[in-house]
Amino acid sequence: MRPESARRGAIVTGGASGIGAVTAALLRDAGYEVVTVDLLAAADVKGDVREPGTAKRALEALTTPPGVLVNCAGITKGGLVEKTSLEDWNLVVGVDLTGAFVFTQAVAPAMALAGGGRIVNVASTLALRARRGTSAYAAAKAGLIGFTRACARDYGRSGINVNAVAPGLVETKLSEQIPAETRARLIEETALGRSAKPEDVAEVILFLCSPASRHITGECIRVDGGQLA
Ligand SMILES: NC(=O)c1ccc[n+]([C@@H]2O[C@H](COP(=O)([O-])OP(=O)(O)OC[C@H]3O[C@@H](n4cnc5c(N)ncnc54)[C@H](O)[C@@H]3O)[C@@H](O)[C@H]2O)c1
Numbered sequence: 001m002r003p004e005s006a007r008r009g010a011i012v013t014g015g016a017s018g019i020g021a022v023t024a025a026l027l028r029d030a031g032y033e034v035v036t037v038d039l040l041a042a043a044d045v046k047g048d049v050r051e052p053g054t055a056k057r058a059l060e061a062l063t064t065p066p067g068v069l070v071n072c073a074g075i076t077k078g079g080l081v082e083k084t085s086l087e088d089w090n091l092v093v094g095v096d097l098t099g100a101f102v103f104t105q106a107v108a109p110a111m112a113l114a115g116g117g118r119i120v121n122v123a124s125t126l127a128l129r130a131r132r133g134t135s136a137y138a139a140a141k142a143g144l145i146g147f148t149r150a151c152a153r154d155y156g157r158s159g160i161n162v163n164a165v166a167p168g169l170v171e172t173k174l175s176e177q178i179p180a181e182t183r184a185r186l187i188e189e190t191a192l193g194r195s196a197k198p199e200d201v202a203e204v205i206l207f208l209c210s211p212a213s214r215h216i217t218g219e220c221i222r223v224d225g226g227q228l229a
Pocket of ligand 1: 013016019047074123125169170173
């Protein structure tokens with residue numbers, strides 16, 4: 001897989017761990033100059049995705065024009081609606097939804113100026129079918145899919161395709177907090193009878209950054225092993 005034009009930059013939020021880290025590695029292999037953004041020290045740019053200053057620093061860290069933005073930073077917190085504090089709600093919506101807005105707003109103009117590019121937002125199957133006790137996360141990820149469609153409209157004429165992926169259960173740090181019983185049930189629900197590895201999702205993100213997906217925009221691709229099939 002090759003970048004669409006001459007050497008271009010890629011910004012991957014949540015790029016120090018899990019799906020984001022594998023996506024960053026695949027984009028590097030594909031020839032992109034990659035800047036990862038994360039709260040973790042392993043990132044190229046350490047910072048909070050909710051802060052416009054973090055997005056500005058990420059852009060400044062690139063020596064080539066941005067061609068790809070992957071909004072992958074995410075957290076899950078809270079529980080039943082009545083047990084979810086406003087603080088937790090704002091945190092989850094802030095990271096999982098507002099973070100993508102902040103980075104898109106900062107990066108898309110430079111991407112458009114460079115002739116276009118690709119934005120991929122990492123949503124979740126919980127945006128499509130919620131479970132008990134997931135209100136903040138389900139709302140944030142459903143919002144992210146709506147935001148993806150709106151951005152496809154806003155940026156289509158600037159040559160920017162904007163898509164989302166909706167993973168099911170993926171073996172990462174984030175999913176370690178899921179109780180064993182729930183995990184077994186989730187796997188049982190999938191058509192393929194297994195959870196995903198970060199690579200399974202990252203390769204679909206790469207597809208959405210590749211020339212092969214040039215006529216796809218405003219789409220959300222489930223990468224869930226058939227959990228919602
Ligand atoms: N693991 C799953 O089962 C699963 C399922 C569906 C969707 N997702 C989504 O995939 C994405 C990647 O998650 P993952 O599973 O690789 O988990 P992960 O915990 O390994 O990676 C998420 C990364 O986001 C970073 N992050 C969190 N808050 C941040 C902030 N405010 N600013 C900057 N970085 C921040 C974390 O430090 C972490 O490195 C998330 O958006 C998550 O919601 C994961």
